Amino acid sequence: MTRSTGLRIIQPGALPEAAAAVKVNDLNVWFGTAHILREIAVSFQEYRINCIVGPSGSGKSTLIRSINRMNDDVAGYCAKGTIHVDGKDIMSESINVAKLRQEVGMVFQKPCVFPKSISENVLFGMQDLKKLTVQERLQIVENNLKLTALWREVSHRLHDKAVTLSLGQQQRLCIARTLAVKPKVVLLDEPTSSLDPVSSRAVEELMLELKKEYTIVFVTHNIQQAQRVADHLVFMCNGGVIEQGSKQKLFHNPEKELTRKYLNEEYCDC
Amino acid sequence: MSASSRIGKGYVVGSTFLSAAMILVIILFLLMNSWDAIRQTGLQLFTSEWNPAQDKFGILPMICGSVAITAIAIAIALPLGIATAIFTSEVLPAGLRLYVKSLLELLAGIPSIIYGLIGVVFLSVWVEQAFDLQSGRTVFTGGLLLAVMVLPTIVTLSDDALHHVPQKYREAAKSLGFYNYEVIRNAVLPIAKPDIIGAALLGLGRVLGETMAVMLVVGSIDRIPEPFYNVFVPGQTLTSKLGREIAETAFGSLHFSAMIFMGLILLVFVLLVTTISLTYFYNPEDRLYE
Amino acid sequence: MSRELTNRVFSTATWFAAGLCGLVLFFMFAIITWNGIRAINFEFLFAASRNFGAAGGIFYQIIGSLLLILFAALICLPLALGTAIFKSEYLHNARVQKLCAILVYGLNGVPSVIFGIFGLIFFVNVLQTGVSWFVGSIILAIMMLPTVVLAAYHAINSVPEIYRESASALGLNRWQVIVKVLLPQATSGAISGLFLGLARAIGETAPIMFIATAFSGIDIPGSFLDPVTSLPTHILALAQQAVDARALENAWGASLVLISLVTVFSTLGLWGRMKLKTSSLR
Numbered sequence: 001m002t003r004s005t006g007l008r009i010i011q012p013g014a015l016p017e018a019a020a021a022v023k024v025n026d027l028n029v030w031f032g033t034a035h036i037l038r039e040i041a042v043s044f045q046e047y048r049i050n051c052i053v054g055p056s057g058s059g060k061s062t063l064i065r066s067i068n069r070m071n072d073d074v075a076g077y078c079a080k081g082t083i084h085v086d087g088k089d090i091m092s093e094s095i096n097v098a099k100l101r102q103e104v105g106m107v108f109q110k111p112c113v114f115p116k117s118i119s120e121n122v123l124f125g126m127q128d129l130k131k132l133t134v135q136e137r138l139q140i141v142e143n144n145l146k147l148t149a150l151w152r153e154v155s156h157r158l159h160d161k162a163v164t165l166s167l168g169q170q171q172r173l174c175i176a177r178t179l180a181v182k183p184k185v186v187l188l189d190e191p192t193s194s195l196d197p198v199s200s201r202a203v204e205e206l207m208l209e210l211k212k213e214y215t216i217v218f219v220t221h222n223i224q225q226a227q228r229v230a231d232h233l234v235f236m237c238n239g240g241v242i243e244q245g246s247k248q249k250l251f252h253n254p255e256k257e258l259t260r261k262y263l264n265e266e267y268c269d270c
Numbered sequence: 271m272s273a274s275s276r277i278g279k280g281y282v283v284g285s286t287f288l289s290a291a292m293i294l295v296i297i298l299f300l301l302m303n304s305w306d307a308i309r310q311t312g313l314q315l316f317t318s319e320w321n322p323a324q325d326k327f328g329i330l331p332m333i334c335g336s337v338a339i340t341a342i343a344i345a346i347a348l349p350l351g352i353a354t355a356i357f358t359s360e361v362l363p364a365g366l367r368l369y370v371k372s373l374l375e376l377l378a379g380i381p382s383i384i385y386g387l388i389g390v391v392f393l394s395v396w397v398e399q400a401f402d403l404q405s406g407r408t409v410f411t412g413g414l415l416l417a418v419m420v421l422p423t424i425v426t427l428s429d430d431a432l433h434h435v436p437q438k439y440r441e442a443a444k445s446l447g448f449y450n451y452e453v454i455r456n457a458v459l460p461i462a463k464p465d466i467i468g469a470a471l472l473g474l475g476r477v478l479g480e481t482m483a484v485m486l487v488v489g490s491i492d493r494i495p496e497p498f499y500n501v502f503v504p505g506q507t508l509t510s511k512l513g514r515e516i517a518e519t520a521f522g523s524l525h526f527s528a529m530i531f532m533g534l535i536l537l538v539f540v541l542l543v544t545t546i547s548l549t550y551f552y553n554p555e556d557r558l559y560e
Numbered sequence: 561m562s563r564e565l566t567n568r569v570f571s572t573a574t575w576f577a578a579g580l581c582g583l584v585l586f587f588m589f590a591i592i593t594w595n596g597i598r599a600i601n602f603e604f605l606f607a608a609s610r611n612f613g614a615a616g617g618i619f620y621q622i623i624g625s626l627l628l629i630l631f632a633a634l635i636c637l638p639l640a641l642g643t644a645i646f647k648s649e650y651l652h653n654a655r656v657q658k659l660c661a662i663l664v665y666g667l668n669g670v671p672s673v674i675f676g677i678f679g680l681i682f683f684v685n686v687l688q689t690g691v692s693w694f695v696g697s698i699i700l701a702i703m704m705l706p707t708v709v710l711a712a713y714h715a716i717n718s719v720p721e722i723y724r725e726s727a728s729a730l731g732l733n734r735w736q737v738i739v740k741v742l743l744p745q746a747t748s749g750a751i752s753g754l755f756l757g758l759a760r761a762i763g764e765t766a767p768i769m770f771i772a773t774a775f776s777g778i779d780i781p782g783s784f785l786d787p788v789t790s791l792p793t794h795i796l797a798l799a800q801q802a803v804d805a806r807a808l809e810n811a812w813g814a815s816l817v818l819i820s821l822v823t824v825f826s827t828l829g830l831w832g833r834m835k836l837k838t839s840s841l842r
Contacts, residue, residue, distance in 0.1 A: 096564070098563070098564075098567075127563070
């Protein structure tokens with residue numbers, strides 16, 4: 001699989017609606033006494049880029065972190081409702097959270113590489129690493145770095161410390177590390193907010209490539225970015241979902257006045 | 271420069287000089303006073319017979335005792351301490367952690383003589399009964415007592431080391447589908463490792479230099495046990511020997527000089543360990559990730 | 561072994577370790593308090609000891625211990641302040657600074673018995689002072705020097721640069737800046753460090769047992785060159801006659817008193833340190 005690493009103009013393509021991979025129903029979340037998410041009901045579609053937009057503090061991150069239960073260990077966290085991933089209710093007591101997170105990977109706002117080499121970072125999340133030969137490991141590193149368009153930049157220095165990479169490269173390395181675990185759904189929590197514009201573009205392009213094989217749920221507060229990459233759009237405000245639908249519908253034909261105002265970057269009460 | 275400025279500068283320079291020179295003065299005095307023993311006894315100092323009446327000053331039994339007690343104490347306190355630190359840092363709710371930390375700080379401050387008292391009254395009696403010994407004052411008792419004594423220090427320092435690992439590493443590891451123990455083993459411990467090694471070495475230095483508690487429970491027999499790994503017999507450490515005997519030794523005699531030589535050896539050991547531990551704590555290379 | 565099982569085992573092991581650790585430390589605490597409280601009464605605290613410590617109280621031991629650390633504090637504080645000010649205000653050569661840090665903090669690693677031996681050689685024998693409580697104070701002051709220097713140094717460093725600059729801009733010379741701006745801050749930091757140092761010093765036995773204390777027959781020392789009695793050495797002497805139940809009971813009582821003093825000092829020190837941290841954040 002080869003692809004250019006240079007920037008190209010991203011066409012706002014429109015894909016038809018697809019089956020729901022993640023379905024959230026009547027989700028309420030509290031941190032202590034603060035009611036963060038109110039009666040959320042959304043679905044995220046398979047092999048699409050599902051984009052959650054909204055102002056800061058609207059509960060976007062809390063929602064996305066609920067999908068792989070990253071909030072579980074936060075003090076005072078309490079949730080009610082259901083979230084189905086591939087038909088399984090992941091909120092149930094009997095779910096194995098570690099296995100869930102292997103299926104639903106996550107990339108964070110700030111790139112977080114471990115103080116190890118680049119190849120060790122790619123292999124970091126692999127479970128039965130001891131059973132693999134050196135050759136097989138190298139193959140995995142190469143595949144995933146190619147997938148994230150990093151291979152050309154780092155193939156000659158796989159044993160260098162990962163912290164020597166630029167922030168943009170580190171973020172793509174984090175994505176490669178997540179993909180190596182072979183998840184079905186990839187959650188990205190404002191993955192470009194700490195990157196410069198060129199690196200952000202590289203990550204956006206990467207997402208467009210990834211949606212062929214993965215379901216992507218992506219949080220951003222950058223409306224232009226949503227316009228560039230999203231297929232399905234969810235608009236959140238003050239802990240509730242205001243509107244959801246295809247990108248065309250929300251940008252050109254919104255049902256709610258609030259949606260129109262926010263997406264046109266006009267002043268609104270959000 | 272005004273007069274007050276000059277006097278002031280003189281004062282600060284003088285006190286700095288005094289403070290910095292102190293350790294050198296201590297080393298110098300130990301060296302000067304052990305010189306007689308080094309010159310007259312030479313390598314005979316590193317033999318295993320100590321008998322001042324016959325001018326035999328072999329300090330090997332004391333060195334062996336110190337090493338044995340330190341090894342026992344660290345072997346017990348380190349695994350227990352690190353496991354407890356994992357509990358306080360990774361499992362315990364943040365609100366409780368503060369109380370536990372203050373309590374540990376308090377326990378770390380209990381004077382060693384009180385540990386000695388507990389050792390004499392309880393621990394040595396228990397060891398005597400549990401292992402059916404003639405006397406409970408053994409090398410093992412000393413090691414066990416020091417393990418308890420150094421435990422709070424190792425727990426707080428390791429807990430700090432673990433707690434300083436930024437939360438993002440735990441989240442990143444968790445999001446890859448790791449179980450809690452895998453998060454700790456693969457993500458947290460490797461990053462905290464230099465600081466934990468530093469904590470262990472600091473504890474080691476403290477155990478090595480501890481006097482009062484050891485002196486009261488170790489049995490004070492200047493012999494290398496037969497066989498040497500038998501820890502259930504009375505022994506002697508560098509510190510307990512110094513604590514017991516130095517006040518009864520005539521200043522200026524060869525005996526006194528040999529005692530001071532032991533002090534010098536002890537100081538060199540401890541300073542070496544402490545210096546190495548400091549390089550672990552403050553190694554900037556290892557902190558590149560922060 | 562499956563990963564889930566390993567996780568279970570690991571988590572049980574940490575709980576077990578923490579439980580064991582807590583149990584041991586709780587046991588320590590419990591026996592000291594339990595045995596100590598039974599020994600302590602009004603007479604015990606305010607009477608002189610009799611019959612080699614097996615009877616009577618520990619009044620003069622308490623006084624002796626407090627006297628030792630009071631003078632240790634008086635000797636240590638000015639020395640530590642001077643060192644801290646020099647380190648932060650005059651010393652700019654990185655290499656000398658490092659050397660200075662190694663030498664001063666190196667003292668922290670010196671085993672306590674070595675301080676005792678040094679005092680025995682230098683003061684008792686070379687300077688011919690004999691066994692004297694003042695020598696004990698000097699040695700304890702040296703022992704806690706690194707703690708106090710470090711605390712004062714941190715306090716000075718937390719003074720914002722703008723304070724120094726505005727004071728200089730008013731035409732104050734360097735020493736006046738130090739006295740008017742830095743010294744108040746440094747002193748409060750040094751005092752919280754001092755309490756932590758005192759908490760350690762008051763419990764130390766090894767540095768003073770050869771050079772400053774005698775076991776019995778002593779009340780208030782008449783001059784700087786007399787020995788005193790102190791709590792830790794008293795406990796030591798009593799612990800060595802562990803077969804005598806009365807002596808042992810008094811040893812527990814003295815231990816509890818000693819721990820209470822240690823706790824008071826370390827609480828004051830920690831409280832001061834915390835206060836300093838919050839005020840420098842403001």
